[in-house]
Amino acid sequence: MILDAPAIAGLYRSHGHVVLRRARTLLGSEADAREVLQEIFTALVRNPDAVRSAGSIVGWLYQATTHHCLNQLRKARTGARVLELHVRPAMAETGGPRGEAAAEVRRLLALLPDEVAAAVVYHHLDGMTHAEVAELLGCSRRQVGYLLERAQGLWDRAEQTA
Amino acid sequence: MNLATTPLSWNACLSALRLDRWMMGELDAADAESVGTHLSTCAACSAAVAGMRGVREEVRALPLPPALLGRPPLRRPVPRGAAVAGLGLALAASVLLMLRTEGAGERRKGAGVGLVMYVQHGDEVRRAAPGETVAPGDAVRFAVSTPAPAFVAVLSLDPAGRASVYFPQGPRAAEVPAGAEVPLPLGTRLDATVGEERLLGLFCTAPVELEPIRLALQQARDAAPLPTDCQGLRWSFVKR
Numbered sequence: 160m161i162l163d164a165p166a167i168a169g170l171y172r173s174h175g176h177v178v179l180r181r182a183r184t185l186l187g188s189e190a191d192a193r194e195v196l197q198e199i200f201t202a203l204v205r206n207p208d209a210v211r212s213a214g215s216i217v218g219w220l221y222q223a224t225t226h227h228c229l230n231q232l233r234k235a236r237t238g239a240r241v242l243e244l245h246v247r248p249a250m251a252e253t254g255g256p257r258g259e260a261a262a263e264v265r266r267l268l269a270l271l272p273d274e275v276a277a278a279v280v281y282h283h284l285d286g287m288t289h290a291e292v293a294e295l296l297g298c299s300r301r302q303v304g305y306l307l308e309r310a311q312g313l314w315d316r317a318e319q320t321a
Numbered sequence: 322m323n324l325a326t327t328p329l330s331w332n333a334c335l336s337a338l339r340l341d342r343w344m345m346g347e348l349d350a351a352d353a354e355s356v357g358t359h360l361s362t363c364a365a366c367s368a369a370v371a372g373m374r375g376v377r378e379e380v381r382a383l384p385l386p387p388a389l390l391g392r393p394p395l396r397r398p399v400p401r402g403a404a405v406a407g408l409g410l411a412l413a414a415s416v417l418l419m420l421r422t423e424g425a426g427e428r429r430k431g432a433g434v435g436l437v438m439y440v441q442h443g444d445e446v447r448r449a450a451p452g453e454t455v456a457p458g459d460a461v462r463f464a465v466s467t468p469a470p471a472f473v474a475v476l477s478l479d480p481a482g483r484a485s486v487y488f489p490q491g492p493r494a495a496e497v498p499a500g501a502e503v504p505l506p507l508g509t510r511l512d513a514t515v516g517e518e519r520l521l522g523l524f525c526t527a528p529v530e531l532e533p534i535r536l537a538l539q540q541a542r543d544a545a546p547l548p549t550d551c552q553g554l555r556w557s558f559v560k561r
């Protein structure tokens with residue numbers, strides 16, 4: 160079996176929505192979400208083995224999207240860039256307190272340790288069960304419970320200090 | 322703020338992952354059926370799936386990233402069998418047929434041809450996985466992926482050993498433009514014969530005559546030779 164550029168183009172057409180939809184939610188920016196979509200599939204052309212060894216294409220795309228988006232949120236965390244790129248557009252797009260709250264969620268996600276943030280994304284933003292989160296994170300369900308508890312604690316603390 | 326009730330929190334009962342896997346044919350037959358049944362009665366999950374389908378259409382309308390256009394293929398063959406084992410059945414369901422296959426006895430010309438099947442059961446349409454269980458009376462429609470224009474046909478061998486041509490209606494393979502998951506303009510409704518039905522997708526460089534191929538399929542099943550101008554992709558589903 161050969162995973163070449165035409166095959167990856169087919170994968171982009173058939174599975175790209177899995178990336179774009181979640182990147183929109185996580186980043187709150189259409190331009191950034193499309194960039195993530197392009198980055199993930201372009202990287203696959205360079206390294207098709209990444210997906211070839213996966214047990215599930217959809218699961219692999221969830222992991223790749225989460226990783227890219229959390230990195231992007233962290234890069235954008237410092238100072239004015241958060242305000243300019245995420246908070247303000249999100250408020251403009253969705254309007255009012257709801258847009259503001261969504262931007263706050265993204266800001267707090269960027270503050271969480273990687274595995275904790277991923278657990279929050281999978282469980283709360285994707286609605287996954289602990290078993291599903293455990294599968295994507297490669298850990299036990301008990302560990303997922305611990306990560307989510309830790310996330311809520313860190314979240315509460317971050318809100319208090321904001 | 323409670324993490325479960327943020328403006329970004331998921332609000333359908335089945336997870337996004339499970340719904341995506343269902344849409345992409347990654348669930349096993351029993352799980353897929355369970356999700357399908359749930360969707361027929363759950364407005365929140367149905368709305369989530371409708372949203373997913375909407376984004377899928379958006380992506381299909383987007384131009385491909387430059388890296389996926391006109392670049393020489395990365396030829397990285399892996400040992401036969403190892404790749405399939407590594408990918409697993411779930412991957413095979415939605416993607417394997419889009420990759421170049423290494424099936425014995427099949428000619429391989431060009432890259433990236435694929436065949437997918439959509440099944441309408443009641444009001445619900447789903448993407449079927451190879452080996453999936455469908456019901457008599459379900460409507461099916463095929464879509465093909467081909468990096469270059471090709472002459473395409475879809476033939477079937479039903480559980481009673483009868484071969485027929487699902488697509489096209491005419492006597493020769495019909496030209497299909499290049500593209501990913503190009504829907505074929507003809508659907509069919511499954512008859513009442515139950516058991517395993519085998520499919521043969523043909524991708525040819527010429528408008529080959531289909532009757533000799535249909536007869537060969539009926540007589541020799543998987544051993545039926547393919548025309549030299551064609552490569553074939555084989556599938557099966559179970560009618561129950």
